[in-house]
Structure formats: structure tokens, C-alpha cells
Amino acid sequence: MTTILVTGGTGTLGRRVTERLRADGHEVRVLSRHTQPYAVDLRVGGSGLDAALAGVQTVVHCASSPRGGDEEAAERLIAAAGQAGVGHLVYISIVGIDRVPLGYYKAKLAVERRIEASGLGWTVLRTTQFHDLLVTILGGLAKPPVMLVPAGVPDQPVEVREVADRLAELALAAPAGRVPDMGGPEVRTLDSLARAYLHATGRRRAVAQVPLFGRTYRAARAGGLLTPEQAVGKTTFEEYLGRRFEG
Template sequence: MSTNEGPVLVTGATGTLGRPLVERLLADGVEVRVTSRRPRPESDDRPYHWVTCDFGTGRGLDAAVDGVAVIVHCATSMRHEVAYARRLVEAVRRSGGRPHLVYVSIVGIDTNPFPYYRAKLATERLVASSDLPWTILRATQFHDLVAAMTDAQRRLPVVLTPSGFWFQPVEVSEVAARLAELARGEPAGRVEDLGGPEMRTASELARTTMRAGGWRRPVVPLRLPGRAFRAFRRGANLAPDRAVGTVTYDQYLAGRAARARR
């Protein structure tokens, strides 16, 4: 654990990554505090402390960070990524504590001018310059995100995919497990990237998603203009030397289908 004593705070605890991270920490016997914009559901009896707070306004953040030993920052925003992290750091400074701040980021953001990636890179720099002990983990795209790109087009006559794009999707529970490990350890700065076990084209992934869902559409690749999309075509979002994930995209889809049948 950290050199300080206290709970691990997980921001964005009800999100795609936050949920499995919280479950992993609880399974490991870690004292957990979570944040959410929503009040705690009455049916939720899991053994953690729930703090309702809003990163948009900062309301509730002081209570959330008070006395924590580690913060795993999973709360994210396409438009306000840097502002969220800045409010978090400011709340920590007001508290007088020095928790270990663990931030999850994205592979390739320093070579891709995609706006959200620029915001993630700026947030990495904010974390590193915060005067707090810190760790940053970059991961490739989650399986869920890759599947959603196709699922969102189910009602269309064709499925559009970005031409020349490759993805290296990773299972979110494996990212959560790595974050839990980092949260229990000492601050390590920028750690090695975490990539999925295989690289596949966007078109191939789209066809695989449709096949697993029992539907079919023509796949139409589109060549998208601009520097950000050129970076994707160069493979800036890939980590071939860090293909350490074990769950393949097909296995993810099979698991998703099995859960849907329950």
C-alpha cells in the first residue's frame, strides 16, 4: 500500500473501468471509498464508503479526498478532462494530504493530436507536476469501446469503419486488475503500457462484432482526413511490444453474449 494509511478513493467508480476496479479492490480486502454524481442506491450494500460529488462544480470533492491514502482517478470527460483533474488536485491540496495519485491514460496520446488525447496528455502533465506521489498507466482501447463503434450503427443500412485503422483492444477487467496492483504499490511514475493480446483492423473487428450479434451489414471503410486520423493510420494507438492482455476480442464477445442470455 502507500506510505500513508487510509482508504483508496476511486473516482468515476460507477463507470466502465471504475466498477471492475472497485470490485477488484474489495476482493483484495482494500478499504475503498467511491465517488459518483448520483446518490448511493438503497440496494447497494457493498462494503465501501460512497461520496456523492460533482467534478463539474467541485461539490463534494473535499469530503471525497479527506484522509485517503491513494486516489485512482477514473472519472473522465471528453470536454473537461483537465478541469476534472485540476479540481481533484486542488481538493487534495486543501486537505493537506499527500495521497498517491494513480491516473489511467491512453496509449499514443503524445503522438496523436486528437482533441481528447491532447486533453489526456495535458492531464498527465498536471498529475506529474502536482507535487503528489504519482503513477500513470496508459492502456489501449477497451473491448467495450470497440464494440460500441459497431453496435451504434445497427439500424443503419451499412456499417462505416475508418480505413487503415488498427486496434489492439484490451479487456477492461485486466486494466482494473493492473490499476489495483498499482494502487497497492509505491508511486512509480509512468509505468509500462498495457495493450490487448492482438491487433486487428477496424473492418475485421466490425464484422466480428456483427457476426457475434447475429446480424450482418456491408462494411464500408472511410478514409478520414486530418492529422489525428493520420496518426491512427500510423498505428499511434497501438502497443505491439506491450501485448500483455490475455482476453481476445472474440472471447470478450462470447462473454458478452453469454451475459445477455442470462
Template sequence: MSTILVTGGTGTLGRRVTDRLQAAGHEVRVLSRRSEQYPVDLRDGRGLDAAMAGAQVVVHCASSPRGGDDKAAGHLIAAARRAGTVTNLVYISIVGVDVVPLGYYRVKHRVERMLLESGLGVTILRTTQFHDLVAAVARALARVPGPVPVPRGVRVQPIAVEEVAGRLAELAVPVPAAGGRVPDMGGPEVRTLADWVRAYLAAGGGRRRRVVEVPLAGRAYRGFLRGGNLAPDRAVGTVRFADFLAEGGGRA
């Protein structure tokens, strides 16, 4: 069995990856700012060498839409080089980071390039948006009084975080993927964000709220309109958004 370091191991995705790896018998080191085992802030990298020492595989789940992912990746790459034992660094990315010019996506794409150019063995998995994120967006939009405004024409293909965690656990092996990337993962259904918001409202008893699609502007919006965030030919997820809602997912 391998010694595996999971960054962001206390987060929504990371803790599920950790559970699967531990169940498979691996020694798992949980790294995050809130970790009791390895409390490390990747933005400054202090304590990272101790966490990395002797690890064969790193599963990099830590991420922040507020920025700094590229700086964190730089610290992670440097520590993996110093350790000299890491043979596979597995990274979770997002479908469309190379075609949708959203700030967060651009940084994720920059991290991909940093990893591929690092000289380390890497495995990059891109997925569509998690059910949890779609529910969080719907919840935020529903806080607006009156009709619920939703970007017009934007389609989303949500996937269950549990399925992504399972795939990452499969990829957390000492041998990296050939070429550094594996096929994308997409959820089972592509529908407009307006449809997903209506489903969220209905599940919460908000059937009487009217959803209004509003056109936006900008290159990122046009990227979403073109479907850059979708992977319809890789609809490998099986858990539907309706299943997620039926189990109480996304409730505040």
C-alpha cells in the same frame, strides 16, 4: 490496509476497480455524480474535501469525452494537496495521447502533465481501447442503413476492462511509480477496425452486412493510420475480443 478514493467509482472501469480493492480488504470510498457514498461532480469540486480527507491513495477513473477532464483534475489535485495525506494518485490514460491529435486525447495528455507537475506522487497507466468501446463503435456504425462504413486502415488493439481494473488495483499502493509512469497495457491482438466490426456483426447474426472501408482526412485520422494508438510490444492482455463477444459483451 489503505484508505483509497476511487473517482468514477460507479462507472464501467471504476466499479471493477472498487470490487477488487474491497476484496483485498481496503477501505474504498466511491466517488461519482451517482455515488450514494460521495456524490461529487469533479467539474465543480463541491464535497471533494470530505471525500479526500484521510485518503492515502486516489485512483482517478472518472473521465468524459464531452470535455472537462482537465478542470476536474485541477480540483482533484487541489483537494489532494489540502488533504496532505495522499501519497499516490493513480491515473488511467490512453496509449497515443501524446501522438494522436484527437481532442479527447489532447485533454487526457494535458491531465497527465498536470499530475506530473503537481508535486504529488503519481502513477500513470496508459492502455489501448477497451473491448466495450470497440463494440460501442461497431454498434453505432451498424445503425447506418446499407453497407456499414468504417474508417479505412485504422487498427485497434482492444483490451478487457477487467484486466485493466486488475492492474489499477495492483498500482493502488501508497508508493507511486518511479518517474510517474508504468509500462503501457495493450490487448492481445491488433486488427483493423473493419475486422473488429465484422466480428461484432457476426456475433450478432449480421453476417450478411457488408463492411466498407472509407478514407477520412485530418491529423487525428493520420495519427491512427500511423498506429499511434497501438502498443504491440506491450500486448499483455489475454482476453480476446472474440472471448468478450462470446460472453455477450457489447450487446445493446
């Protein structure tokens, strides 16, 4: 039986990775800021990290925050994992971090590079945006009477449970470096996804496409968030919406 540490193990992805690994009979430790016995904020460190890593063979690093601190957290985790003799570090990343110039994406790319240079056995999986994140964004955009979405931006949302299954599979295998990206089954425009969301939630809103400006918008519009050649996900956005909002 393998002992695995999942950082961010109470988050949207981390808790599903944890559930999957435990269902397969593995000992899984959950590290997060508030979950005992391994309550550690990787951004500031603490003695609890060494205890969490003791005897661990594999770390699945899901902890991340768009509010900053990912690079510092990764540096502390890598150093402690090396001291603990961890053999495999698995990292979840995002499709397009090398193409779309968001600050959060730059941090994710920097973490990838730290892991590659760490001297640990490592695996990195990049995926497209989760259905859950898209629903959160669309929920915010749907508050006004007219739903404004960026014009011409395509997306390729993927089911988080499928990503969790893939991460669990990678965690139980040998270090593989950068593995093929994982994208959802369909490339869709944001306005079509917005209309699907409105239909599923029973909201009546006009949808208007608004052209934006800047490098980030241009990169996203050019397909920077997509991996159409790796459309390996199975669950469509409508299927996810049906399960979430229609029971």
C-alpha cells in the same frame, strides 16, 4: 487496511477497480456525480470533495468525460488531495494521446502533465481502447444496411477487467511515475473487428472500408493508437464478444 478513493467509481472501469480492491479487503470510497455519500462533480467542485478525501491514502482517478472538463476536474482533485495529505494519485490514461490529435486526447495529456507537476506521489497507466468502447462504436456503425468503417485503421482492444486488475495492483504499490503501457493481445484492422462483431451479434451487413481525411485519421492509420510491444492483455476480442453476446 488502505483507504482508497476511486473517482468515477460507478463507470465501466471504476466500478471494476472498486470491486477488485474491496475483494482484497480494502476500504474503498466511490466518488461520482450521483453516488452518496460522496456525490461530487469534480468539474464544478463542492465541499463534498474534502470529506471524500479525509483519511484517504490513495486516489485512483478514473473519472473522465469526452465532453470536456477533465483539466478543471484534475486541478480541483490535485489541490484537494494535496490539502488532505494523499500520498499516491493513480491516473488511467490512453495510449496515443501524444500522437493522435483529438481534443479529448489533448485534455488527457494535459491532465497527465498536471499530475506530474502536482508534487504528489503519482502513477500513470496508459492503455489501449477497451473492448466495451469498441462494441459501442461498432454498434452505431452497424445500424445502416452497409457498415462503413475507416479504411486501414488498426486497433488493439483490451479487456477492462484486466485493466482494473492492473490499476488495483498499482494503487497498492508505491508511486511509480509513468509505468509501461498496457495493450490488448492482438493488433487488428477495424474491418476484421467489425466482422467479428457482426458474427457475434448475428447481424448480416456488408462491411465497406472508407478512406477518410485529416491529421487524426492519418495518425490512427499510422498506428498511433497501438502499443504492440506491450501486448500484455490476455482476452481477445472474440472471447469478449462470446462472453457478452453468447452467455
